[in-house]
Amino acid sequence: xxxxRPPEGARPLGxxxxxxxxxxxxxxxxxxxxQVWQWLEAVPDxxxxxxxxxxxxxxxxxxxxxxxxxxxxxxxxxxxxxxxPAMDMIAEQIESTLRGHGLERxxxxxxxxxxxxxxxxxxxxxxxxxxxxxxxxxAQSVIAFDPKQRIRVVDPEIECPLCGSANxxxxxxxxxxxxxxxxxxxxxxxxxxxFKAL
Amino acid sequence: MANNDPFVDYLLRLGDNxxxxxxxxxxxxxxxxxxxEELAVGNVALDLLGQSRMWLSLAGEVEGQGRDEDKLAYLxxxxxxxxLLLVExxxxxFAMTIARQFYFDVFHHLLLGGLSRSGDPRVAEIAAKxxxxxxxxxxRSGDWVVRLGDGTEESHxxxxxxxxxxxxxxxxxxxxxxxxxxxxxxxxxIDPSTLQPAWRERVAATLSVATLDMPKxxxxxxxxxxxxxxxxxxxxxxxxxxxxxxxxxxxx
Numbered sequence: 001x002x003x004x005r006p007p008e009g010a011r012p013l014g015x016x017x018x019x020x021x022x023x024x025x026x027x028x029x030x031x032x033x034x035q036v037w038q039w040l041e042a043v044p045d046x047x048x049x050x051x052x053x054x055x056x057x058x059x060x061x062x063x064x065x066x067x068x069x070x071x072x073x074x075x076x077x078x079x080x081x082x083x084x085p086a087m088d089m090i091a092e093q094i095e096s097t098l099r100g101h102g103l104e105r106x107x108x109x110x111x112x113x114x115x116x117x118x119x120x121x122x123x124x125x126x127x128x129x130x131x132x133x134x135x136x137x138x139a140q141s142v143i144a145f146d147p148k149q150r151i152r153v154v155d156p157e158i159e160c161p162l163c164g165s166a167n168x169x170x171x172x173x174x175x176x177x178x179x180x181x182x183x184x185x186x187x188x189x190x191x192x193x194x195f196k197a198l
Numbered sequence: 199m200a201n202n203d204p205f206v207d208y209l210l211r212l213g214d215n216x217x218x219x220x221x222x223x224x225x226x227x228x229x230x231x232x233x234x235e236e237l238a239v240g241n242v243a244l245d246l247l248g249q250s251r252m253w254l255s256l257a258g259e260v261e262g263q264g265r266d267e268d269k270l271a272y273l274x275x276x277x278x279x280x281x282l283l284l285v286e287x288x289x290x291x292f293a294m295t296i297a298r299q300f301y302f303d304v305f306h307h308l309l310l311g312g313l314s315r316s317g318d319p320r321v322a323e324i325a326a327k328x329x330x331x332x333x334x335x336x337x338r339s340g341d342w343v344v345r346l347g348d349g350t351e352e353s354h355x356x357x358x359x360x361x362x363x364x365x366x367x368x369x370x371x372x373x374x375x376x377x378x379x380x381x382x383x384x385x386x387x388i389d390p391s392t393l394q395p396a397w398r399e400r401v402a403a404t405l406s407v408a409t410l411d412m413p414k415x416x417x418x419x420x421x422x423x424x425x426x427x428x429x430x431x432x433x434x435x436x437x438x439x440x441x442x443x444x445x446x447x448x449x450x
Contacts, residue, residue, distance in 0.1 A: 079248075081244070081248065081331060082247075082248025082249045082251070082252060082328060083243075083244035083246070083247045083248025084244075084248065112252075112323040112324065112326075112327050113319070113322075113326065115326050115327040115330060116327075117330075145333070145336045145340045145341075147343075147344055147403050147404035147406075148403075148407055172234035172235075172237065173238070173334055174237050174238035174242070174334075175241075176237060178245065182234060182237075196334075198330050198331075
């Protein structure tokens with residue numbers, strides 16, 4: 001995947017420093033792509049603040065483009081669900097975060113393909129979700145509809161985030177946000193949210 | 199308000215189906231039979247609204263006359279809308295809403311599956327994204343058809359009534375006209391008549407498990423795809439478009 005995070009010490013954005021005769025004065029020290037990724041890791045998802053937009057796989061790419069006034073940092077994001085109302089806020093937060101770090105020329109690009117999948121969620125993101133009380137998504141994406149099978153079957157990978165039991169039941173595949181389903185634990189009897197696989 | 203470009207018409211059909219059905223579903227918010235369904239119906243409406251925004255934005259871009267998603271949604275009258283008659287039908291009781299949703303979801307799933315392999319990458323990527331959401335829509339509506347059909351005497355009766363009453367709006371989904379044929383020949387769209395056998399098979403399989411009878415009438419009500427709608431669409435648009443009609447250009 002193109003969006004894999006670059007290794008430590010990645011090349012600085014804007015090419016080699018000091019090679020630019022125009023002299024870029026907008027940023028004191030030109031950040032590397034790795035630094036920009038790191039800054040974006042501090043941007044929480046507005047609806048599930050326990051996880052950052054990087055850990056959710058919303059940020060797909062950090063790159064650079066040339067602009068009339070110098071290099072522009074290009075951040076490519078992808079929507080989770082088509083109607084997710086948090087996308088506008090995420091875009092605003094990315095911009096204000098990067099501006100806060102001294103970047104002045106920023107462009108956000110939305111990419112639809114390949115469509116976002118919960119398989120892109122990082123291990124750290126999954127663990128943060130669990131600690132926050134939301135069961136992380138199963139690796140397998142959506143099960144096809146089969147009328148002979150009542151759908152309230154449970155994916156074996158789903159465990160209660162509170163007690164760890166796999167003896168859980170689905171209440172509804174839709175929840176308080178587009179990305180969540182409602183479950184209940186049959187052992188500790190607590191209801192919980194499941195971040196559903198997509 | 200005919201469009202000369204069949205591609206624009208084709209995209210408006212896709213966008214309008216999602217927009218109108220999404221709006222209908224949003225009418226349930228605050229009136230759902232249970233909190234879980236309240237959330238589910240709102241979520242499905244939101245997915246459809248998001249899909250509609252992508253289709254209408256693309257329609258405006260292809261048309262190239264400065265109409266964006268908002269202008270297309272808020273400033274066309276009923277005659278300019280290209281959605282199927284099925285999706286504009288009133289909610290009725292919960293079983294009627296589920297029948298409408300199930301018929302549409304099965305069709306929508308097949309249609310998006312085909313469009314995700316469109317020769318136009320812009321169409322393919324929107325379809326591929328929407329398809330994953332519609333997987334969930336279909337599981338929910340299909341599940342409800344079975345639960346209500348194979349439920350109590352009353353839920354069975356209501357579900358059968360919903361299935362029967364909306365049946366004659368389903369034929370329109372598969373009627374292929376000049377726009378469909380042109381877009382299919384261009385390898386951009388799908389000839390909807392090719393989806394009918396799979397649709398019938400899936401609907402029949404679900405109704406059978408639900409102990410419901412498959413309707414037998416073959417008469418079809420048609421017109422939505424070319425802008426000839428039932429009276430219901432006008433009322434729906436009057437509410438949806440009110441703000442932009444009363445205060446043109448208003449935003450917040």
